[in-house]
Structures are given as C-alpha cells and as structure tokens.
Amino acid sequence: MADVNTVTNISVQKIWSILGEVCDPEVPVLSVIDLGIIREVKVTTANEAALVEVVITPTYSGCPAMDVIRMNIRMELLQHDYKNVQITTVLSPAWTTDWMTEAGKEKLKAYGIAPPNIKQQVCNTHLFAEDEAVQCPHCNSYNTRRISEFGSTACKSLHQCNDCQEPFDYFKCH
Amino acid sequence: MTKDILYNYTMHLADNALILAQRNSEWCGHGPVLEQDIAITNISLDLIGQARSLYQYAAELINAPSPSIGGGRGEATEDSLAYLRDVRQYKNCLLVEQPNGDWAQTILRQFFFSTYQYLLYQQLQKSTDDTLAAIAEKSLKEVTYHVRWSSEWVVRLGDGTPESHGRLENALEELWMYTGELFAPATYEAEAVTAGFGVEVSALKAAWEQKVNEIFGEATLPDAAAGGREGIYMQTGGKEGVHSEQLGYILAELQYMQRAYPGAEW
Secondary structure, three states, X not given: OHHHHHHHHHHHHHHHHHHOOOEOOOOOOOEHHHHOOEEEEEEEEEXXXXXXXXXXXXXXXXXXXXXXXXXXXXXXXXXXXXOEEEEEXXXXXXXXXXXXXXXXXXXXXXXXXXXXXXXXXXXXXXXXXXXXXOOOOOOOOOOEEEEEOOOOOOOEEEEEEOOOOOEEEEEOOO | OHHHHHHHHHHHHHHHHHHHHXXXXXXXXXXXXXXXHXXXXXXXXXXXXXXXXXXXHHHHHHHOOOOOOOOOOOOOOHHHHHHOOOHHHOOOOHHHHOOOXXXXXXXXXXXXXXHHHHHHHXXXXXXXXXXXXXXXXXXXXXXXXXXXXXXXXXXXXXXXXXXXXXXXXXXXXXXXXXXXXXXXXOHHHHHHHHHOXXXXXXXXXXXXXXXXXXXXXXXXXXXXXXXXXXXXXOOOOHHHOOOOOHHHHHHHHHHHHHHHOOOOOO
C-alpha cells in the first residue's frame, strides 16, 4: 500500500508540472497554475493505466477561455501520454483574484497588465470606485484613472496613466 | 415533487439571465462609444455564463429518473433547454424581455434587474441546495460589477444634461410597471421557499427600493415610487409563462439556427 501511495504522489507532482505548461489563451503569460484555477489533481491507477482527474474552477461564469483551457489541459496531458483524463469543474468556493500566484502577478505586470489589487480593497457596489488606486504597469505611478469598467475581456478593465499617458488593462479584483 | 419545484425554480433563474443577455447583446457593435459597447456585451457574457451553469443543472435534474418531469423527453442539455422551448415554457420576468429602447432604457433595465439579482444571489448563497448556492456565490461577484456600472450610468444620465435626464425619466415611465413582478412570487418560488432552497423575493423589496432611491437621489430623480407612480398597476405573468409580445421576437432570433437546422454545430 505504501508503495502505491508513493507512486501516486510522484504522478501527482508530475501532473502539476505539466499543468504549469498550459497557458491561459487570452493572457498567454499566465499558466493555469499562475491563474489559480487548478483546485486539485488526483491520480488513480486501475489496470496499470493512470486515471488523471484535474479539478478546475472558472474565473468568470461566462469566460469563453474556459472551454479552450479544458481542451488545452487535455491535449497537454495527452502529449505526456496520459490518455485517461477527466476534467471536473467546481464552482464553490468561488474563484477570486486572491487565488492568483505572486509569480503570476509579476508576470502580468511585466506583460503590461496591471495585476489585481487585493480583494478587500474593492469588489463592492460603491459608485465610481474612488478609493481604488491602480498602479501603472509601465511607469509605476498611482496617478491613474479608469476609462472603462470593462476591458478587452470580462476579467479586465481599461485604465490610463495620468503621468506617462499610456493606456493599460487592469486585471480587476474579483 | 421537490424536484419539479427545483427544476422550475432553476429554469426561472436561468431564463432571466439568458433573456437579458440576449437583449443586451443586441447592442454589440451599436454601443454609444466603444468602451460601453464592450461593457454591455461583457455583461451579456457574464449572464450567459450564469445561464449556462443553471441550464446545465436543470438538464441534470431533468435527465435523472423522475416520473413527473423526466419521462420520454430524451437527453436534455443546456442547448436543448435554451433553443428548443417555446414562449410559454420560458419563465423569465417581463422586465428582462422589454426592448432596449435608447441607452437610458437599457441602463435603467439593467440597474433595476442587477440590483434585484444582487440581493437575490446574496440570499441564494445560503440555499440548502448546494449547486444553486455555488452558482449564486460565483455569480454574485459578477453582478456586483453590473450594479456598480449601471448605477454609475443612472447617475451620469440623471445628473447630466436636460436631454439625458429626460430620457431617463421616459425610461422610468416605460419600465416601472415591470418591477413589481420581481417581488411577487410565482407558485414555484413560494414552493421553493417552503422546500427550503428558494429565496423569499417579497422580502427583498425594501432593500431594493432603498438602493434605487439612493441612486435616484444622486441622479437628481424623484423617488422611484413617487411622481404619479404610487399604486401604479404592476404587470405580471412572465414568471408563469405569460409573456409580453416581445419574447416571441427574441426567441425567433435566438432559436433561428437550431429551428432551421436542427442539431447544427459550428
């Protein structure tokens, strides 16, 4: 029994490292692990063939990238010879931007997208979001303004820096 | 029996989300400015996502063996539920099927509905049904942005120019009569409360009016229920399948492909 557990643990770690290669199709600098949408990886062995279950959670209910992500996870695992893959979606506890890794936030900023502020700061129904200071990913100024609540995807809003004048996307707190 | 109630209740929530999403998506490519075109269609996308989760759950319920709702209908899917039901089977409230009108009318419809949906999902998170609770928890975060965005636009239009203020007042005249239905429980909503998984919508009314009046105050509009609107006759029936003439046109467009080319995929 102990041996079986050890083998399974090694497989689970291997799956995690493979998942690190699967990127978000809309924000290609982020892996699905950076994004924080992988909840659990389970590997069970039946008749010498490994059954891999990957439990994921959507960022936004209507995010069109989720279907692509599911497919990409399957393809990536197939390439590593895991043919028996089950992808399960869970909704609760709901994903928040706090699930995003620190490494992921740094990658976002380097890519020119302002990473999400900590969740406690916003995410309320208050008008005009006066308190939210979003840092410009280009010149690091906090002297920025929101142009639009919704940006190129549901998870982003559009901002502009008052100092360097560059417009930029903000991965909004959710 | 409980499963019938749960099915009807879930379909009602799903239809609300789908029909408003379909309405909002009519703005795609026609928004007043690019950013707001993107905003309204992003809100559509959120609502379609919520509708999908709810239809998937309803399909699970309908496919599970049950003599009263399952028998002989074959495999239900989220698509069959959205594309292959007729007007009388839709359980959305009348508010969400009303025409887009001008930008003010679209904004006010969104503000009325999102404020309601926000309060509803807050309570539904505590539902004894785990799936509904999870969908509500997930959706609430999205609806929070919808409330904020639509509130800001109500203020902008109301406190803007005489033209925008006037348009918002016209929208209020058009839409107010459809707000009462939100808080008048349909049969399955009352049964869902008794069964323990539903939200008592009548109990949301006070908080809804308070939020509406708070935003109307900012927008220099009179209280929602004042100005000749006290005791106005409230239209109902949508939640029980008795719709305005609008829904048929919406479904004609929404369902055209599946009706003309059954099973088409792309």
